[in-house]
Amino acid sequence: MIYLDNAATSLKKPQGVIDAVVSAIQHSGNAGRGSSETALQASRTIFQARQALNQLINGHDPRQIVFTHNATESLNTVIKGIFNKGDHVISTVMEHNSVLRPLYELEEKGVELTLLSINDTGTIDPEAVNNAIQANTKGMVITHASNVTGDINPIKKISHLLHQHQLLCIVDASQTIGSIPIDVRDLDVDILCFTGHKGLLGPQGTGGIYIRPGISIQPLKSGGTGIDTFSHHQPIDYPSRLEAGTLNSHGIAGLYAGVSYLLDFGVDKIRDYERELLNFFYQELITIPSIKIYGHFDSNVDRCAILSINIGNIDSAIIVEELIDRAEIITRGGGHCAPLMHEALGTREQGVVRFSLSHYTSKEDLLTAVKCLKDIPKDLN
Structure with a gap:
């Protein structure tokens, strides 16, 4: 099998991730629930994971890393915990439904929403952000990179502009964290939402939020936290404020192992290798006349290792099945x-075929894909 669907989930994990999950299942108790060695071991692993993630993104404090079950929960927590009736929110047409659907829900409850279109480079123009700001604007929710095209937004410029107006910059880093170096202080983002099972190489059912100190988010859920048992209210301090209920400590142990692997290996090395792979793949594909490539490719510009295509008018689902049948x-x-x-790209009906690479991908894998893509239009016509 040649696995080129890493934007959905990374399939190949470092052996350390697998070992960490197995060990946690066998030995870890419930973090914060008791003083037994099993409970303390779970607590230590979870805190070490916070420290590792904080180091990876150059955060301010490990306690500002909150664990969730995925990026969808992270984004719902942030969006529903910050914006209220009467607020204005800016977002974009590039967003995943994990951003759009919570925003639509809030719009029905009186939150005002502006969605910005992409420019000629497939990204969001900071000037468009500036023009969208209103007196009641509270902040912006924006993806770091499109999960369809891999184009990366100019987050640093956008965050600087937003902060000139004292507005919040909330970033969905699901497609970039672990594959593209992220420094939240340099990017000057207020909140970073992420998942654990893609570039971070962790298990599914893991994710998180980085919150700049001083920002208040109303909890999406309330319940047990292991502290303040007799209080009627959720704890005020992070991370307990947003971590009601038992955490997925087994998954977080695997996530910690994945982040540790990235810290040792180097996200910059992953970015450079994936960029080399992507440019190689792109140069091969542009020689095939029937293929249309989406997104903007420039060797001097960072982008995710995503390349999406269509072949003529053939439905994207047919191409996906052909690739499975021909070479798995x-x-x-x-x-x-x-x-x-997809509406912006004009691919609402056809969809696109998305190839998403990883640092485990080889050029031989891509050449096999290229051969299939050359043969498919000839065989189907």
Whole structure:
């Protein structure tokens, strides 16, 4: 099997991730629930994971890292915990439904929403952000990179502009964290939402939020936290404020191992290798006349290791099945939970075939894909 669907989930994990999950299942208790060695071991692992993530993104304090079960929970927690009736929110057509649907829910409850279109480079122009700001604007929710095209937004410029107006910059880093170096202080973002099972190489069912100190988010859930048992209210301090209930300590142990691997290996090395792979793949594909490539490719510009295509008018789902049948190449077709992006690209009906690489991908894998893509239009016509 040639796995080229890493934007959905990373399939190949470092052996340390697998070992950490198995060990946690066998030995870890419930963090914060008791003083037994099993409970303390779970607590230590979870705190070490916070420290590792904080180091990875150059955060201010490990206690500002909150664990969730995925980026969808992270984004719902942030969006529903910050914006209220009467507020104005800016977002974009590039967003995943994990951003759009919570925003639509809030819009029905009286939150005002502006969605910005992409420019000629497939990203969001900071000037468009500036023009969208209103007296009641509270902040912006924006993806770091499109999960359809891999194009990366100019977050640093956008955050600087937002902060000139004392507005919040909330970033969805699901497609970039672990694959593209992220420094939240340099980017000057207020909140970073992420998942654990993609570039961070952790298990599914893990994710998190980085929150700049001083920002208040109303909890999405309330319940047990292991502290303040007799209080009627959720704790005020992070991370307990947003971590009601038993955490997925087994998954977080695996996530900690994945982040530790990245810290040792180097995200910059992963970025450079994936960029080399992507440029190689792109140069091969542009020689095939029937293929249309989406996104903007410039060797001097960072982008995710995503390359999306169509072949003529053939439905993307058919191409995906052909790749599986011919060489067991795993990709993803369709809408990718990003409906407005497909409307912007004109691919609402056809979808696109998305190839998403990783540092485990080889050039030989890509050459096999290229051969199939050359043969498919000839065989189907």
